[in-house]
Amino acid sequence: MADQLVVAAVLVDDLSAPTRALAARRTRPESLAGRWELPGGKVEPGEDPVAALRRELREELEVDLEVGAELEAPGSLPGWPLTAGLVMRVWWCAVASGEAHAGEAHDALAWVDAASINDLAWLTPDLPVVDAIVARLAPAQPEEPSATLGR
Ligand SMILES: Nc1nc2c([nH]c(=O)n2[C@H]2C[C@H](O)[C@@H](COP(=O)(O)OP(=O)(O)OP(=O)(O)O)O2)c(=O)[nH]1
Numbered sequence: 001m002a003d004q005l006v007v008a009a010v011l012v013d014d015l016s017a018p019t020r021a022l023a024a025r026r027t028r029p030e031s032l033a034g035r036w037e038l039p040g041g042k043v044e045p046g047e048d049p050v051a052a053l054r055r056e057l058r059e060e061l062e063v064d065l066e067v068g069a070e071l072e073a074p075g076s077l078p079g080w081p082l083t084a085g086l087v088m089r090v091w092w093c094a095v096a097s098g099e100a101h102a103g104e105a106h107d108a109l110a111w112v113d114a115a116s117i118n119d120l121a122w123l124t125p126d127l128p129v130v131d132a133i134v135a136r137l138a139p140a141q142p143e144e145p146s147a148t149l150g151r
Contacts, residue, residue, distance in 0.1 A: 004086050005079065007053040008040030009093040010133055011061075011100065013111070015068045018092070019140045021133055022100060023120055024060070025108040036120040038090060038129070039106070049089055060105045063098035067091050071132055082125040090129060113140045 012018035023036045041056040071090040073080045079087035114137040
């Protein structure tokens with residue numbers, strides 16, 4: 001039987017110069033609860049993958065997406081292998097409208113940068129995906145100094 005396709009978003013602050021990405025903490029099933037993931041879900045039979053991505057993000061986070069480039073997996077096969085029988089395709093995305101907030105699927109959301117993304121307990125199959133994300137996130141800019149010293 002063909003792999004079940006899962007689609008997920010790397011939701012970032014800025015598609016052209018991303019510094020932060022949104023991680024979501026799962027509430028179910030029990031075996032995955034408490035682990036962090038990219039928001040998304042399973043593509044339904046006959047459904048277009050990007051349409052599924054938009055549907056999942058509306059259902060889970062109540063946001064409409066601007067969908068950018070796919071985060072390609074290394075190798076010749078499309079998608080990132082998860083556990084047996086599941087493969088995940090991932091797109092860089094930004095919020096087109098709405099404000100992300102956790103619904104039933106998640107109990108926490110976190111905007112993480114390259115320095116903090118690995119502090120989270122990601123689902124194990126996501127670790128290579130997280131590495132690929134880190135490689136593309138620009139370091140967060142230091143805060144502007146509140147006062148200028150000297151002239
Ligand atoms: N959404 C998502 N799922 C992931 C990631 N990493 C990972 O291993 N998975 C696994 C967990 C699940 O077994 C599967 C996705 O299923 P899901 O439960 O999110 O899908 P769904 O919302 O369509 O839910 P359902 O219809 O199965 O209840 O892929 C990830 O980063 N995001």
